[in-house]
Amino acid sequence: MSRNTPSFALGQRWISDAEVELGLGTILQCDPRSVTLLFLSSGETRVYATSSAPLTRVMFSEGDQITHQDGWTLKVEDTKEVDGLFIYLGENSLGEWIELPETQIDAAMQLQGPREKLMTGQLDRNNEFYLRALSRQAQTRLAQDPLRGLRGPRVGLIPHQLYIAHEVGRRLAPRVLLADEVGLGKTIEAGLILHQQLITGRAQRALILVPGSLCHQWLVELLRRFGLPVTLVDADRAAATEAPFADAQIALVSRHWLLGTPAALEQAAQESWDLLIVDEAHHLHWSPDAPSAEYQQVAQLAQQIPGLLLLTATPEQAGQAGFFAQLHLLDPARYPDFEQFQQEEEGYRASAEAIQRLADQQPLSSTERADLETRLAADSLALLALLEHPETSDAQRDSARQQLIEQLLDRYGTGRVLFRNRRASVGGFPERLLHAYPYEAPEGYQQLLSQYDQPHKQMMAEALSGQAWPYAGLYPERLYAVQQRDAAPWWEIDPRVTCVLELLAQYPDDKLLVICAHADTVLELSEALRRQSGVLAAVFHEDMPLIERDRAAAWFADEEDGAPLLICSEIGSEGRNFQFAHHLVLFDLPAHPDLLEQRIGRLDRIGQSQTIHLHVPYLSGTPQEAWFAWCHQGLDQFSAPRPVGASLFADFQDELQTWLESPLFGAPDDDDLLQRVEAARVAAEIELEAGRHRLLELASHRPAVSQELVTALDDQEMDQALRHYLEIALDVYRVHNEDLDSHTWYLKPGRESDTGIFHDVHFDLEEGNSGTFLRSKALARDDLHFLTWEHPLTRNCLDAATTTSQGNAAVALLKNPALPAGTLLIEAFYCLEAPKTEGLERYLPPQSVRFLLDAQGNDLAAKVGFKGLSRQLFRLKKGMARDLVKLRLDLIRQLLDQADQLALARLPTEIETAQTRMRAVLDPEVARLEALSQLDPHLARGELDWLHQQRQQLDQALNHALLRLDAVRVIVASGPAD
Numbered sequence: 001m002s003r004n005t006p007s008f009a010l011g012q013r014w015i016s017d018a019e020v021e022l023g024l025g026t027i028l029q030c031d032p033r034s035v036t037l038l039f040l041s042s043g044e045t046r047v048y049a050t051s052s053a054p055l056t057r058v059m060f061s062e063g064d065q066i067t068h069q070d071g072w073t074l075k076v077e078d079t080k081e082v083d084g085l086f087i088y089l090g091e092n093s094l095g096e097w098i099e100l101p102e103t104q105i106d107a108a109m110q111l112q113g114p115r116e117k118l119m120t121g122q123l124d125r126n127n128e129f130y131l132r133a134l135s136r137q138a139q140t141r142l143a144q145d146p147l148r149g150l151r152g153p154r155v156g157l158i159p160h161q162l163y164i165a166h167e168v169g170r171r172l173a174p175r176v177l178l179a180d181e182v183g184l185g186k187t188i189e190a191g192l193i194l195h196q197q198l199i200t201g202r203a204q205r206a207l208i209l210v211p212g213s214l215c216h217q218w219l220v221e222l223l224r225r226f227g228l229p230v231t232l233v234d235a236d237r238a239a240a241t242e243a244p245f246a247d248a249q250i251a252l253v254s255r256h257w258l259l260g261t262p263a264a265l266e267q268a269a270q271e272s273w274d275l276l277i278v279d280e281a282h283h284l285h286w287s288p289d290a291p292s293a294e295y296q297q298v299a300q301l302a303q304q305i306p307g308l309l310l311l312t313a314t315p316e317q318a319g320q321a322g323f324f325a326q327l328h329l330l331d332p333a334r335y336p337d338f339e340q341f342q343q344e345e346e347g348y349r350a351s352a353e354a355i356q357r358l359a360d361q362q363p364l365s366s367t368e369r370a371d372l373e374t375r376l377a378a379d380s381l382a383l384l385a386l387l388e389h390p391e392t393s394d395a396q397r398d399s400a401r402q403q404l405i406e407q408l409l410d411r412y413g414t415g416r417v418l419f420r421n422r423r424a425s426v427g428g429f430p431e432r433l434l435h436a437y438p439y440e441a442p443e444g445y446q447q448l449l450s451q452y453d454q455p456h457k458q459m460m461a462e463a464l465s466g467q468a469w470p471y472a473g474l475y476p477e478r479l480y481a482v483q484q485r486d487a488a489p490w491w492e493i494d495p496r497v498t499c500v501l502e503l504l505a506q507y508p509d510d511k512l513l514v515i516c517a518h519a520d521t522v523l524e525l526s527e528a529l530r531r532q533s534g535v536l537a538a539v540f541h542e543d544m545p546l547i548e549r550d551r552a553a554a555w556f557a558d559e560e561d562g563a564p565l566l567i568c569s570e571i572g573s574e575g576r577n578f579q580f581a582h583h584l585v586l587f588d589l590p591a592h593p594d595l596l597e598q599r600i601g602r603l604d605r606i607g608q609s610q611t612i613h614l615h616v617p618y619l620s621g622t623p624q625e626a627w628f629a630w631c632h633q634g635l636d637q638f639s640a641p642r643p644v645g646a647s648l649f650a651d652f653q654d655e656l657q658t659w660l661e662s663p664l665f666g667a668p669d670d671d672d673l674l675q676r677v678e679a680a681r682v683a684a685e686i687e688l689e690a691g692r693h694r695l696l697e698l699a700s701h702r703p704a705v706s707q708e709l710v711t712a713l714d715d716q717e718m719d720q721a722l723r724h725y726l727e728i729a730l731d732v733y734r735v736h737n738e739d740l741d742s743h744t745w746y747l748k749p750g751r752e753s754d755t756g757i758f759h760d761v762h763f764d765l766e767e768g769n770s771g772t773f774l775r776s777k778a779l780a781r782d783d784l785h786f787l788t789w790e791h792p793l794t795r796n797c798l799d800a801a802t803t804t805s806q807g808n809a810a811v812a813l814l815k816n817p818a819l820p821a822g823t824l825l826i827e828a829f830y831c832l833e834a835p836k837t838e839g840l841e842r843y844l845p846p847q848s849v850r851f852l853l854d855a856q857g858n859d860l861a862a863k864v865g866f867k868g869l870s871r872q873l874f875r876l877k878k879g880m881a882r883d884l885v886k887l888r889l890d891l892i893r894q895l896l897d898q899a900d901q902l903a904l905a906r907l908p909t910e911i912e913t914a915q916t917r918m919r920a921v922l923d924p925e926v927a928r929l930e931a932l933s934q935l936d937p938h939l940a941r942g943e944l945d946w947l948h949q950q951r952q953q954l955d956q957a958l959n960h961a962l963l964r965l966d967a968v969r970v971i972v973a974s975g976p977a978d
């Protein structure tokens with residue numbers, strides 16, 4: 001389309017230079033003195049003096065697309081002029097040759113493309129063009145950034161977490177078990193993975209199931225650290241809304257509520273989610289004959305939802321079967337059968353040794369090689385051959401070795417689905433100090449417990465306490481409370497109450513976390529403390545409403561006026577963050593080793609800065625004494641996590657029964673039990689260390705990789721490109737910006753500001769907010785925004801600058817003494833676009849291509865950079881700019897056509913790059929599933945077919961990609977200054 005100024009005639013189409021927003025006008029009346037135009041789309045009429053009418057004739061050219069007033073379109077191939085009116089000739093969308101008189105052009109036709117705007121004089125400010133182009137370039141760069149999704153979260157750079165997040169977050173529909181030891185940051189890892197999946201477009205929606213007691217903590221972490229749009233879906237919301245999940249992008253739900261509320265579960269299941277996250281997954285009980293209802297409900301969701309993250313610090317709390325059940329949920333093709341899984345576990349040591357040898361770059365022994373050959377599929381054998389071939393280069397060998405290790409970890413271990421880091425390998429955790437307080441058991445307890453000496457009486461104890469005998473004997477206060485209703489309350493005779501009071505007196509400036517197995521004990525103990533010495537304790541247990549639990553936790557956390565102690569129940573405390581406290585009082589001990597580790601983990605977690613004091617009061621002469629000895633001397637559980645605790649607990653179950661009763665009914669026959677348990681623990685740990693742990697360690701953290709991540713993320717603080725970008729964006733959107741220090745800005749919108757860029761940003765539009773580029777500062781101060789390329793404000797600017805037509809047509813003056821006045825350049829940006837197909841954006845990131853043409857049509861883009869050139873450019877007044885375009889119209893059109901040709905020639909290269917990128921992601925997935933299905937032809941078929949289909953659809957879409965003109969700038973040299 002071009003612009004010309006012939007004489008006026010009725011029916012001609014013009015636009016107003018002064019009011020371009022009026023759209024396409026039609027001449028209604030004209031005489032030698034005045035001309036009248038009707039702007040149909042805006043319903044306005046204007047009369048201008050003929051001699052000075054600020055009007056531009058609209059004339060379309062070959063290749064332009066025009067819309068008829070009836071809605072059909074025509075691609076212009078030719079134009080003729082009859083009685084002063086243009087008639088356009090070309091093909092309509094049905095391929096028919098047709099004529100379209102300009103009088104019939106749709107008045108509402110958009111003239112917002114860069115060419116149309118340039119030709120009709122709708123010129124943007126030069127800094128708007130600059131922002132648009134900067135945004136496109138940033139989007140291209142960000143889309144290919146290997147750290148995408150890791151930059152924005154407000155988290156400390158902890159290597160093992162970054163490794164997992166980076167490894168898993170890039171996957172297509174990741175399905176993994178995050179099983180780091182208690183308190184090492186599984187919630188953070190899940191948040192990082194989710195953030196990456198959302199930012200990269202791999203996922204749009206997520207459903208998060210957590211224990212009710214952790215809802216608030218999760219909500220706070222997801223908002224504060226990740227700025228994610230999370231919605232808490234609970235009974236209140238379900239009562240108030242018909243479809244409580246419908247507009248929740250990330251729905252956070254109490255697992256207990258959801259799985260216990262059939263209507264809500266059905267509503268959740270009807271939504272389409274990309275990622276399911278289940279925290280404390282060890283609660284999903286499973287056995288080969290009797291999977292729990294909860295397990296089956298989650299399995300149903302896990303089958304429907306492509307991505308799945310299971311979180312547990314104690315994956316084996318429910319034994320090997322429970323562990324298998326979680327792996328089966330994640331990857332039924334890889335873990336189809338419990339028996340097969342058990343057999344595989346036995347072979348871990350051999351696999352671990354072979355993998356270790358590969359990792360150490362040692363040659364494999366002939367037995368190891370033969371063993372691998374019988375077990376490996378074709379793709380791995382090819383890698384093995386490449387590794388051993390004498391002509392393989394070092395780089396090829398490294399890459400083959402790494403791929404082979406990954407395949408071995410995946411196929412002969414749990415490498416691909418299980419991540420478990422341990423304190424022992426992470427390091428840097430404070431010491432644990434045990435303080436044991438043996439007390440004489442009160443007479444009342446002793447008498448009571450010694451009554452349970454017959455099986456039928458023990459059954460009564462079980463019925464009363466809900467706990468199997470002799471474990472019921474670990475909680476004498478529960479039996480006493482029920483059986484001795486008429487006596488004084490248990491807490492009047494129990495010396496452990498005095499112990500808590502003494503500890504309070506001994507550590508007046510410290511916070512004490514007290515954990516009891518039962519909610520009733522929590523309530524009664526707090527009442528006892530209040531009555532006996534006026535101490536007000538915060539309490540926290542599973543029967544309290546969520547809001548009260550959170551209030552109690554906040555009261556305990558308050559440094560100024562907070563409660564000196566918090567009394568928690570077992571279930572109530574799981575997963576909570578209490579690392580600001582350094583004293584844990586184990587009022588009783590839980591009846592499972594993994595629960596003990598969960599308790600200690602409330603304090604012994606990332607962020608704990610001091611030695612952790614574990615206070616254990618116990619009653620001599622009762623099962624508590626024997627159980628303490630088993631945990632301390634047998635398993636050595638207080639000094640460090642004991643991953644073999646759960647299996648030894650199962651192995652020694654029968655002997656433990658007698659052992660626990662021994663203080664009541666005499667010494668067991670076998671009094672060297674503790675030494676035997678200790679020996680078994682040491683042996684099992686050595687075996688684990690060499691076998692599964694070794695495999696896990698290799699798969700869960702590669703320090704060389706995480707170190708690179710840490711360094712790169714550290715470096716981003718100094719990213720001048722981000723600061724420059726934000727400065728320009730804030731200028732264009734008219735937001736006031738002030739330096740508070742060299743890394744911190746204060747942003748304040750004004751009346752002129754475009755506040756759309758604050759959409760979904762937690763920002764005070766009235767008062768303004770500050771933001772910092774420094775991670776350490778953002779971690780220390782929640783009130784500061786953490787400014788990164790991934791902050792919602794930056795993302796909104798990137799969107800706003802590229803999704804409207806603002807900034808897509810501009811004219812600028814080039815002040816460069818070396819160029820003669822009037823030299824004209826055209827700077828054109830093109831975007832690669834393809835038909836919308838599922839998953840496309842992953843392989844076809846926003847790609848922008850720049851051309852800079854001189855008057856002879858030479859492309860100078862490679863020689864003259866965008867930013868360098870922009871620095872030499874100055875704005876021109878709008879009127880002058882329009883005249884300039886008018887004057888050089890033919891040349892501009894010709895150069896734009898040439899740019900189109902260059903873009904066309906570039907297209908195949910761009911498509912090929914996108915295809916290569918797509919294959920680099922999909923092909924290894926396909927190869928893995930093919931290898932798995934070689935081991936068992938029934939496995940993975942569905943997923944494999946789906947991947948093949950996706951690859952085909954994406955190939956097709958990419959083959960139809962186009963380079964579309966996105967923005968144009970006409971540059972004219974002003975010549976040497978006088």
Ligand SMILES: Nc1ncnc2c1ncn2[C@@H]1O[C@H](COP(=O)(O)OP(=O)(O)OP(=O)(O)O)[C@@H](O)[C@H]1O
Pocket residue numbers: 154155156157158161180181182183184185186187188189312313574575576577601602605606607
């Ligand atoms: N990278 C990090 N930056 C800042 N804080 C962190 C980071 N990682 C973990 N934390 C903090 O450490 C604590 C433990 O993290 P998190 O709750 O994720 O651990 P977890 O492994 O899920 O614990 P649990 O086993 O008890 O469920 C939390 O207070 C968390 O905010």
